Amino acid sequence: EAGVAQSPRYKIIEKRQSVAFWCNPISGHATLYWYQQILGQGPKLLIQFQNNGVVDDSQLPKDRFSAERLKGVDSTLKIQPAKLEDSAVYLCASSPQGAAWQETQYFGPGTRLLVL
Amino acid sequence: AQTVTQSQPEMSVQEAETVTLSCTYDTSENNYYLFWYKQPPSRQMILVIRQEAYKQQNATENRFSVNFQKAAKSFSLKISDSQLGDTAMYFCAFRSDNAGKSTFGDGTTLTVKP
Numbered sequence: 001e002a003g004v005a006q007s008p009r010y011k012i013i014e015k016r017q018s019v020a021f022w023c024n025p026i027s028g029h030a031t032l033y034w035y036q037q038i039l040g041q042g043p044k045l046l047i048q049f050q051n052n053g054v055v056d057d058s059q060l061p062k063d064r065f066s067a068e069r070l071k072g073v074d075s076t077l078k079i080q081p082a083k084l085e086d087s088a089v090y091l092c093a094s095s096p097q098g099a100a101w102q103e104t105q106y107f108g109p110g111t112r113l114l115v116l
Numbered sequence: 117a118q119t120v121t122q123s124q125p126e127m128s129v130q131e132a133e134t135v136t137l138s139c140t141y142d143t144s145e146n147n148y149y150l151f152w153y154k155q156p157p158s159r160q161m162i163l164v165i166r167q168e169a170y171k172q173q174n175a176t177e178n179r180f181s182v183n184f185q186k187a188a189k190s191f192s193l194k195i196s197d198s199q200l201g202d203t204a205m206y207f208c209a210f211r212s213d214n215a216g217k218s219t220f221g222d223g224t225t226l227t228v229k230p
């Protein structure tokens with residue numbers, strides 16, 4: 001079974017530029033998560049999708065971050081414009097069913113973003 | 117809001133020894149779930165062990181076991197017979213029952229020394 005795929009793996013941009021990250025979850029997984037992991041901290045949930053609907057985006061800075069999951073499969077996370085404090089690893093995870101607690105989250109390798 | 121605290125930023129252990137990583141959490145919920153995730157230097161995070169709050173019996177997975185103290189809101193991870201491959205950052209995570217949202221601690225970096 002293929003794991004969660006993310007691209008790109010690394011990205012360096014100047015502040016005020018835009019950037020987009022892509023995630024392909026494990027086939028058949030209904031729930032998809034985007035996390036921001038700042039160096040030295042634990043992952044912080046940005047947004048959670050159930051199929052193509054948003055379950056939780058309470059910690060997503062909506063003035064600059066946006067995410068979509070068209071057709072309930074792949075997802076993209078966009079930052080526009082980027083700030084220095086957005087430098088972090090962006091992790092995508094998926095789980096097989098809905099928001100049931102017992103679902104294990106399967107994580108991708110992450111995209112490391114550096115904003116200069 | 118739930119909070120998860122890992123008070124040990126870094127720990128080390130000799131190969132084959134036992135080590136315990138601490139985690140405390142704060143919640144007003146009665147039904148919830150706790151997890152330990154491992155993040156090796158390659159950064160792909162994987163689940164180590166999980167515990168349902170309604171279960172009194174502590175979870176065990178091979179060399180990994182937990183000490184779940186619900187009243188004290190404590191959830192520690194014990195690694196027995198430590199191996200070099202256990203070197204990683206370990207995250208404690210809380211997941212509420214109804215929302216399914218996970219809250220992670222800031223992690224403990226564990227180094228297993230040969």
